Amino acid sequence: MHKRCTIVVESKLHTLKRVVAWIIRFKTNCLQKSEESYSKCLSPNEIHNAFKKLVKLSQAEYFEKEIKLLERGAHVAKISKILNLNPILDTDSLLRVGGRLENSLLTSDAKHPLLIHHKHRLARLIAEEEHIRLLHAGPQQVLASIREQFWIVGGRTLVKSVIKRCVTCFKHRPRTIQPIMGQLPAERLVPSPPFSITGIDYAELQQRTKWKKGTGDLKLGTLVVIKEDNCPPLKWKIWKMGRIIHLHPGKDGVTRVATVHTTTGDTKRSYSKLCSLPDAEE
Numbered sequence: 027m028h029k030r031c032t033i034v035v036e037s038k039l040h041t042l043k044r045v046v047a048w049i050i051r052f053k054t055n056c057l058q059k060s061e062e063s064y065s066k067c068l069s070p071n072e073i074h075n076a077f078k079k080l081v082k083l084s085q086a087e088y089f090e091k092e093i094k095l096l097e098r099g100a101h102v103a104k105i106s107k108i109l110n111l112n113p114i115l116d117t118d119s120l121l122r123v124g125g126r127l128e129n130s131l132l133t134s135d136a137k138h139p140l141l142i143h144h145k146h147r148l149a150r151l152i153a154e155e156e157h158i159r160l161l162h163a164g165p166q167q168v169l170a171s172i173r174e175q176f177w178i179v180g181g182r183t184l185v186k187s188v189i190k191r192c193v194t195c196f197k198h199r200p201r202t203i204q205p206i207m208g209q210l211p212a213e214r215l216v217p218s219p220p221f222s223i224t225g226i227d228y229a230e231l232q233q234r235t236k237w238k239k240g241t242g243d244l245k246l247g248t249l250v251v252i253k254e255d256n257c258p259p260l261k262w263k264i265w266k267m268g269r270i271i272h273l274h275p276g277k278d279g280v281t282r283v284a285t286v287h288t289t290t291g292d293t294k295r296s297y298s299k300l301c302s303l304p305d306a307e308e
């Protein structure tokens with residue numbers, strides 16, 4: 027198996043563990059001469075060993091220097107990012123947090139969690155699986171649960187990013203785009219008899235009282251949910267999903283309206299009614 031661990035974007039952790047377990051079984055079958063009989067299904071032990079192999083590959087990629095030093099019985103360098111974690115190698119040569127909890131009643135995994143770098147794909151898969159296992163819990167709970175087995179270096183930022191990209195969580199709190207406020211229409215600025223159109227003191231309207239700066243933007247092809255008034259976000263059969271097929275910029279060049287293609291046809295909506303779904307490649 028190569029030293030570098032390439033995990034495709036679409037991987038799910040449980041699938042990945044099983045694939046690696048099958049590869050290890052195939053390799054073992056090829057190397058050994060005796061005809062050892064295996065069951066048709068993978069055993070929990072095989073899956074556990076496959077996972078340890080994945081962790082080892084990820085550690086070799088990001089903590090190579092630290093592992094070499096510890097194998098020689100030396101201390102990790104003072105400039106190492108994991109120096110404060112007092113890293114140690116276990117009997118399987120896996121890098122773990124040393125810490126100060128040796129005399130606690132915690133499990134050995136919780137006392138000495140496995141170290142994983144947040145930039146490795148495996149860390150994201152662990153965080154995604156834990157977030158779903160905990161029924162879409164928040165960052166604190168997910169991170170605390172992960173740390174019972176793993177210490178992800180830079181884990182807090184990673185977990186927040188995973189939750190930000192979770193479509194299920196997004197459905198509970200959809201966010202709309204807020205472009206900078208546009209110019210007032212002529213009907214609200216040209217003098218005319220009182221109440222002929224509407225009664226607003228235009229002097230108060232010179233200031234941008236809200237949305238002084240635009241937040242975010244929608245591009246052609248973006249997948250969005252169309253917000254419906256007087257209807258909660260989870261009524262997804264009513265809140266239609268669609269793709270932006272046309273933008274309508276104003277005179278100032280700022281786009282505040284878009285045409286969305288949905289299953290029931292095209293519809294034109296203002297940005298205040300469009301919620302962009304999280305981008306998986308973000």
Ligand SMILES: [Zn+2]
Pocket residue numbers: 157162163189192193194195196
């Ligand atoms: Zn979620």
